[in-house]
Amino acid sequence: MKFKRVTLDNLASEHICCALTDKKGETCVASKKAWLSQRLGEGLVFDKLDVRGKVFIEYIPAEKAWCPITANHYMFINCFWVSGQYKGQGYANLLLERCLADAKAKGKQGLVVLSSEKKMPFLSDPKYLKYKGFQIADQAPPYYELLYLPFSPQASVPQFKACVKNGPIDEEGWVVYYTNQCPHTEKYVPLLIDHLKSKKLAGKAVKIETRDQAQKAPNPFTTYALFYNGQFITNEILTEKSFDKLFTKLNPR
Template sequence: MLAEVHMHELNTTTIDGIGSFCLRSKKSSNGYISKNNWLNNRFEEGLKYIQLFEKEKQVGFIEYTESEFSSRVVYAENYLVIHCLWVSETGKGYGTKLINKCLEDAINRGKAGIAVVTNSETSWTPSKDIFFKNQFELVDTAPFHFELFAYPLKKSNLPTFPCNWEERIERFQVLTILRTFQCPYVDIATENVMAAAKTLGIDAKIIDFRNRDELMELSPTPYGIFSVIYKGQLISFHRLTIHSVMKRLRDIIN
């Protein structure tokens, strides 16, 4: 029952003890360590990382921040942007409870609303169903099945995506990985691409975004934190197996 559910907000003091939710079974992995370091560097910017517990069991979490610090490629002035929302079980109100926490925070900060990027082709983004359920509205779309949802709190410009996606992708001809460590799975996703490239004898380069300005200028998708491009074509914006990467690279070569 929800009466037994409580929230715990991570900060620079508690992160070492609790840590991020994703990949928590592999706390010695590079991805997990990079994610926790990334969080530590974001708390001062106002990022919120809130885990939901039922008794002592972790049953969900939400991560969100102000738009000017977000890892999503959206124009959303004075909005909070949800990066991640995950629950262990649907139908128990966990997702709504976490969204309501973000909504309460947005109201208290005087924000114009909340925005979130979804994509039905991957589990790396939150499901749009929970946002429909909580009265978010679809305000924009982008290639590769990306959708932008918003919950306006004030009369202001609604969030939007950039429009130059084709131009962004075409500028990369060599095999290129663009990334941040907002997601702990970016490390293994990168390793799989590099392993596939080595097998096929393809040179690859990695671009680590140093700030949001670079991300907003270069990212070829709204997701922002991970993209793989080869010969002006998007290979992926989420983790693939080595075999899947090799297949997609071969398809382009041939």
Template sequence: MIPAKIIEVTPNNVEKETLFCIKDMKKPEAKSKQKWFEKRYKEGLKLKILKDANDKMLGFIEYIPASNAWRPVEADNFMFIHCMYIYAKKHRNLGLGAMMLKEAENDAMSKHMDGLCVMTSKGSWMADKRLFEKHGFNQVDARGRFELMSKKWNAQAPDPSLIDWTTKQQNYMGWHLLYADQCPWHEKSVEALLNVAMDHGIDLKITKINTAQEAKNAPSGYGGFNLLYNGKLLEDHYISNTRFRNIIRKVL
């Protein structure tokens, strides 16, 4: 393992340490994520950045008590990992992921929780489950392209489970986009999609997801970004204006 240290981001040092996935804290999308982070910090969210000996950022992990997770998961007294990422391929498979997982595990144990859980997928914007399997996680639920992985040290605790987001989709007739500021790139995508919708005379209804409970009840597995048309989920992660134009051509 290369020499590395973990820095915890707090509302007091976020301007200096950044949010990892966006470095320029003066950008509007960074400010939106910062406001989201500061509110969630009060709910137990932890954002920790992994750095090398020269203070270069290598990766990060974001986790929160599952009761406040922004994913469709039920996991009483578990810690839920929102995001985890090692930036450069050359730094992967060096034990850095294990280091961050151990950080979350120690934190959960210190709070007398029953275990950790995380959603994984082979598709976009999610970690592959193989990383977690290497470190004692087992698959406890699955839906669509998503798996729910869990590592628990209290054998008596019920396994975490996924909430069925497909039943929510029929409530969204017409064009709908639901999004949260959890990802700093959502705001830019929403603006781009609105412009495309206007060009095509489409009434795209925008709904901001403001609470963990709203995210848990969102109509997709990712929760934080949901594009739907007439009760069908079209995308569950942010997309470009070009991608949206292609979707419109296929749907209409």
């Protein structure tokens, strides 16, 4: 099978791998494609296997990343996903090799990626990345790890910005920060806010719409971060059912 690069010329017609399949999915995918169309002009690369499946890597110069980090002259892996029937066939290795070669050709110091102490939903697998040579550059509570793969011993070490290490935010009730980096957020964030209202729970959504806002966000995973009474709760994009399970866990009778 061949790999394909998503460009401004084929973005409108190309399957972007993490597309939703229900009727609301069309709007959600459009939101992701609109976000991508702006980032492609800033150096973002979206490489995928030429199939309708989740086999892709998405990366961008770290100075343009929607993540509160300092990683000058690095390439930031924004999303890296191989799933379903395509697992175990070497596609992850091939995608990472393409990213490595591109970053070196563009004169970068190395690769950097947001991960976690153990595998978490929507975050790159730390076990795989460390097996491929990535090291811990920095950490942020409660479980985030900034992993990097330098191309030389002289390469600088990336860091999280102070805004993600400051602890609780000054907000009451349920607050979700999100962007359109993932098509799922445009569907599930409004559903969550409506669900909170139906349960008479205080809640609001804060949409991050610029890179500057993302660089100042209170959580490293700007795609989706849910807080309750100032405390970070999860980066997992929740359905109404999964929220109810979480709520019961946090409020046992």
